[in-house]
Amino acid sequence: MKAVVAQETGPPSVMTWTDAEPPKPAPDECVVKVEACGACMHEVLVRRGQMPGTFPIIPGHEVVGEVVETGADVVDFAVGDRVVTNQRQRVCGKCRECRMGRETRCPRKVFLGDVGLNGGYAELVAVSDGSLVKVPPGITSPHVAIASCAIGTQLNALRDVARLELGETVLVTGAGGGVGLHAIQLARASGARVVAQTTSPKKVEAVREAGADEIVLVERGVDYSKDVMAVTDGRGCDVVLENVGAASFASSVKTVALHGRLVLVGEVQKTPPRVDADLVGWRRRDISIRSAASTTRRQLEDVLSLMERGVVTPVVTDVLPMSEAPRAHEILESGSATGRILLVPDTAG
Template identity: 30%
Template sequence: MKAAVYYKNGGPEVLRYEDVPDPQCHPKGVVIRVEAVSIEGGDTLNRFRGPLVTHPHIVGYQAAGEVVEVGAEVTTLKVGDRVCTTGAFGSHAELRAVPARTAWKIPDGLSTKEAAVIPVTFGTADDCLFEFGRMKKGEVVLVQAGASGVGVAAIQLAARAGASMVLATASSDERLEKLKAYGLTHGINYRTHDVVQEVMRLTDKKGCDVIVDSVGGPTLQSSILSLAYRGRVSMVGQAGREPMTVDVGSMMGGNRSLSGVFLGAEINTDRVQANIQRLIGDVAKGELKVLIDREFPLSQAAEAHRYIESRQAVGRVLLIP
């Protein structure tokens, strides 16, 4: 099969489009013919500095397509089923092998491309807001990096859950403008405004009840300083690629909390399995939307990664084998 691979970490230029052996089907897994790869923030981060657990390495968490092989112990899926899948690596390819537990059936009426985006983005955003952020109706939510894949999902989920205000940050006004259609109340351009000051101005000095932070580094400090009394930060990523040096000194007096969130640690639980299937259904019903910014052929994976890192994408970029 063809795949986008790399032999060493680095910028988008390390990606090559090459012939590699087809993946083997595990007895508890399936192999799919990939129709759409959703490039995750974790994929660009792993390409930059993650371990190369295969050689050459095929990066990538998420892809959707048709089941072409089913492991001997799998009873829940059959050849021909359309599924969206998540795995630790291997999405940037014509074929991918995944555990059957992380392959969710795509309902009729939902496109394979849209489904490719759902599990990690919506699954993660949902856990950040509700499981770990304990968000309730009427609360103020801030989504750092609102134009990211996780961000677009979090804005919609917070708005749907009845947040009194959904705030989000991004690197330009144009990016923030596009988020209004997804439930954003106020956008904060962090290149032109101080985030903490803006949050306090917009919330009448109260601060935010729940903050989803997938950027980390100095951004995490601004999240901590933007918290309301009893506010909660869900720290879920390091898109900013800067060291996590934060001062948590202000948290005790305000009874505030900071939780780390890692979907991968809970993706095999019945709770998350069911949650992701429910979120897929919500998109199929039109209650939630997938925002696809642009598509590239798989052979142009390097260009696609470069485009994402140019910070122009709002929502997801797809690769099509």
């Protein structure tokens, strides 16, 4: 088969579209013929050596495709099923975390396309059956590939970590990016008032289109807490989704309302934000700081249901052939993309 192989850590050019050994399914795996695979910052960080990875590796964890072969123990999927992947693989389903519904924290989990497991920048990929969900027939677009990472993680953060309630106010940071735009849609669908923060004038239109009630546009590095307080009558936000990380944390934490919840999303920041208890004002504001990563299978199923009913629409701005994976990574590194990037096998269609 053909695949994008990253030979070693380094610049985007370490990835080439080349011949690779086709995967054989383990007993609990399905081989999926890849229709499309999302390009994600996670892969950029692995490629740069800033997150763990084994090389050579085929990157990619946001796959939609068709099951073409099943391992001996697979019972829930059959050849011909159209499926989408979750980020976490080999979630055991038996440990305490899994039994508590926190499968994203299963100690046995591994990621598709970084340490030891080849991913979806390829014509074929082997995926464990516990990390696959069937795509409902109402969804035909390949954009569904990004359902888990770009949408599911935000659903996890808003609904299951922050426990967002009808009528509350949400701040979405990094609102014009590939995750932020989906957070706005989800928060709106939950009956929240959405304040969206972005540093890019070019992304304002997309942020407005996604459903933001208020847009706070400030230059990178500038404290935006006063602007957020101004549009919330000095009250702040009940839920703050911190998609950016250390760079905006100090501003974000000042915008949390009394009894509010700040959720750090993703774990791609090299330097974690420093928490200043005084700034947090825990004595006076009773706020909590939590984190959310990845998506459970149930959350992914819920995202697909929302997509099928048109409540959430995946925002994809570029579709590139896999041979142009290096260009996809350059776009990701520049931070210029509004929405996500999809890669399709050069041989598709």
